[in-house]
Amino acid sequence: MRRHQDFILYQRSKTLRKSQKRKAFYYYQYRRSDGTLSNPHSTGCTSRTEAFQYVQSLIDSGEIQCNEKAMFRPYASNFFKEDSTWVRDRRALGTEKRPGIGDIQVRKYQGFVNHYFLKYIQNKPLNSFCPTDIKEFRQNLLDRERLARKTINDVMSCLRIMFATAIDDGLVARNPFRGVKPLLTEPKPRDAFSLEEVMQIVDYFRGNEPVRTFIIVAACTGMRLAEVNSLRNANIMDSYIDLRDQYRGGKLLPLKTREARKIPICSELRERLLGTIPAGKEFVFDSLADNRASDMLRDMLMQTMPEQRKAHGYCFHSLRHFANTYYLSKGVAPIKVASVLGHSTGVSSVQERYTNFTVNDYLEFYGLQSELFHFLTN
Helix, strand or coil: CCCCCCEEEEEEEEECCCCCCEEEEEEEEEECCCCCECCCEECCCCCHHHHHHHHHHHHHHCCCCCHHHCEHHHHHHHHCCCCCHHHHHHHHHCCCCCCCCCHHHHHHHHHHHHHHHHHHCCCCEHHHCCHHHHHHHHHHHHHCCCCCHHHHHHHHHHHHHHHHHHHHCCCCCCCCCCCCCCCCCCCCCCCCCCHHHHHHHHHHCCCCHHHHHHHHHHHHHCCCHHHHHCCEHHHECCCEEEECEEEECCEEEECCCCCCEEEECCHHHHHHHHHHCCCCCCECCCCCCCCHHHHHHHHHHHHHCHHHHHHHCCCCHHHHHHHHHHHHHCCCCHHHHHHHHCCCCCCCCHHHHHCCCCHHHHHHHHHHHHHHHHHHHC
16 A cells, blocks of 8 residues: 555456456455554456546545544554554564563553543544644643643653654655654753761661661662562572562563663671561562652651752652762772663663673672661661
């Protein structure tokens, strides 16, 4: 099917019973409103001109609805479903270690469809959309939903994927995103805690040992919130954490970088982790809900250091920034800090391809981490 063509015509030979002669008839397939091709249908015509006129008459009468009639709602509703062509193709592009798209991203896109696309975008033919329609939708996200500008850009990128696919499939003749630029955003500060501030935070949670330990682990290792949540007895080795996944939305998922890593831990931190596991449980922080430690830290910051929180953008992730800054300030090589914290440097870089540290290469971490652990717990 050619781009922007509503249907295709092709010949099939058919044997006529009485004369036993074979005759070529024209068949057609049209693009349905959901983007898929219909089953073949015979026009009953042996002339291409007559066959074309016949199919065009079916379109004009509304007996069949092809790409110009492809409606937005059925197309959008199914686009990011697990069994959709787009999602299956993205998954096929990836590998087991580096999936083409993760479950979280698929759910995020489908959420955009359900909460914003179907709510604010008219159910009209895909081919009738223009830049004004796209801008009007974006204005609704600003005025009525009051979303952050960065979030709006994410929603618009998702919508752009859908229309780009519709253009490639011949469902849309004109790009409705032409001239529609992303919103300008002001970067939010997200600084690292100082050592004194981390000590203040840890001291605040005396009496709530699971949360206190959660924060100590994040500060000493630089692990992300979902990574700390994923810790299980099986991950904790004699001198390192064998980190292979993250825990979000009630299930284990691949790490953000898709790459497992080994994180050195001093003996004191290891003992504290093992001592935190509830009896008969597998997860270290089984007693805490997914975001409990993050929520309690946010509440603490709002109560005890509201000005610092606002000025520096402090949040749970600031513990990761603290760990990165702390080890770099102590003279640890940046490439090693990046490896321990799981920073992605790009799959095409020499650093990413040819640097493979083992636990024995991280010996300088143990003394520094032990010192930090004692600062935070004494």
